[in-house]
Amino acid sequence: MTTPDGYRLISPDRDRSAEMLHVVGFAFGFTVPAKEADFIDRIIPFDRARAVEITDSARGPEGALAAVHASFPFTTRVPGGATVPTAGLTWVGVHQGHRRRGLLRAMIADHFERSLARGEVISTLYAAETAIYQRFGYGLAAPALRMELARGTALRDVDGADELTVTVDSADAARDGEIVRDVQRRLQRPGTATSFPDEYVADLFLDIESDRDGAEELRIVVVRDGDVPVAFALFARKESWSDAGPDGKVRVRCWAALDAAATHRLWSVMVDFDLMGATQVDKIAPGDPLVHLLKEPRGAKAAHYDNLWLRILDLKGALEGRGWSADCDVVIDVADEQLPANAGRWRIRATSGNATVERTEDAADLTIGMQELGAAYLGGPTLSALAAAGLVREHGAGAVTELSRAMASDVQPVANLNF
Ligand SMILES: CC(C)(COP(=O)(O)OP(=O)(O)OC[C@H]1O[C@@H](n2cnc3c(N)ncnc32)[C@H](O)[C@@H]1OP(=O)(O)O)[C@@H](O)C(=O)NCCC(=O)NCCS
Helix, strand or coil: CCCCCCEEEECCCHHHHHHHHHHHHHHHCCCCCHHHCCHHHHHCCHHHCEEEEECCCCCCCCCCEEEEEEEEEEEEECCCCCEEEEEEEEEEEECHHHCCCCHHHHHHHHHHHHHHHCCCCEEEECCCCCCCCHHHCCEEEEEEEEEEEECCCCECCCCCHHHCEEEEEECCHHHHHHHHHHHHHHCCCCCCEEECCHHHHHHHCCCCHHHCCCCCCCEEEEEEECCEEEEEEEEEEECCEECCEECEEEEEEEEEECCHHHHHHHHHHHCCCCCEEEEEEEEECCCCHHHHHECCHHHHCCEEEEEEEEEECCHHHHHHHCCCCCCEEEEEEEECCCCHHHCEEEEEEEECCEEEEEECCCCCCEEEEHHHHHHHCCCCCCHHHHHHCCCCEECCCCHHHHHHHHHCCCCCCCCCCCC
16 A cells, blocks of 8 residues: 655544544544534544654644544344444545545555454445545445425324334433334344444534534434334424415434334324424435335335445455355456455355355356445446446346345345435
């Protein structure tokens, strides 16, 4: 890995958090009032934070930071029900005065190397701009839906929904963090984070006043079956008035529901707040129960967007760590510029839900890039669909269909928590 001349990669200590915030503010275009700026100390896992420091005064003040990134240690649910260790890339920012000099490229190489050394087989992210990360082998593993649900949106009936109880309160990380953890642990949808560190809980519940844009403080709805939480939503309302009367918006930050009854109960509440005209929500998997429960799907104003991007770091570890929905015996030829240990030919033999992935000298049945393998990893986009788009090349007849069926998932992926 080469860092551009005049810069070096470092592990910043917590006492450099204000400098990190300055760089990220410069990259994204925001400024946090000094009285609120200490939030960064709570949300960055400093043992995994990295920064680029200026070493040449021709570049800027020596010792100042020019770029930063960090990552959360997640476990991610994968098809078949297992979880894999994941580096959730976050807080990526290059100061505007240092952009397009290769600092992101250097940080990505560093991120890959350190994540692999920790045994993390995939890296995931939410992209600020979709063009940024594809060149590094990140594929769109979870395309998802966002919706705007009008007040009173009607849902089809679900048995048991009325027996569930609901509480609505201001969000409190200390009290509600465990509820979120508890629900996440039990989510079976591929792409969901099933465990995360305390810093991530602080990030999820972050609610600084300067970032509210006129909305209320962060609130939480929890749905319970007896004492057991089965759904939650973090949200904030913003009031608005028109000549026709109240027309406020509910913005849902994140949500989860463990089954159909919990989904029904949660969304019955979320579309029925007084004075609110609509509820804006994203992180909806294409096959989510919510989608099927809408009586008037057209009225939901659904739109597609990119939810989770995924990069396979350790090809063998990642593919052997997921479940397989059909048997297969296929040789893939992989190109991987950034991580050559993944490149070359691999035989994937799946039987009874598990696969072995071994190096082979045998001829390849298909050629695939890391971006496409990452896109198909969670069972969202199928390999057949990617091949139909000309993104996977088949050499042996039927190989794409065979591998595509083996990698498919009945449950469509989504990452319901952003980072
Ligand atoms: C996006 C960002 C991190 C890129 O950093 P950078 O140091 O300028 O990137 P690099 O110089 O290492 O560029 C690497 C490659 O990515 C390309 N690239 C960088 N940013 C890009 C963008 N926003 N859109 C398209 N391509 C981009 C570069 O052209 C370069 O391509 P090449 O290798 O083919 O020449 C930086 O511009 C930034 O901080 N932007 C604002 C905050 C942000 O979007 N952060 C990402 C959060 S997910």
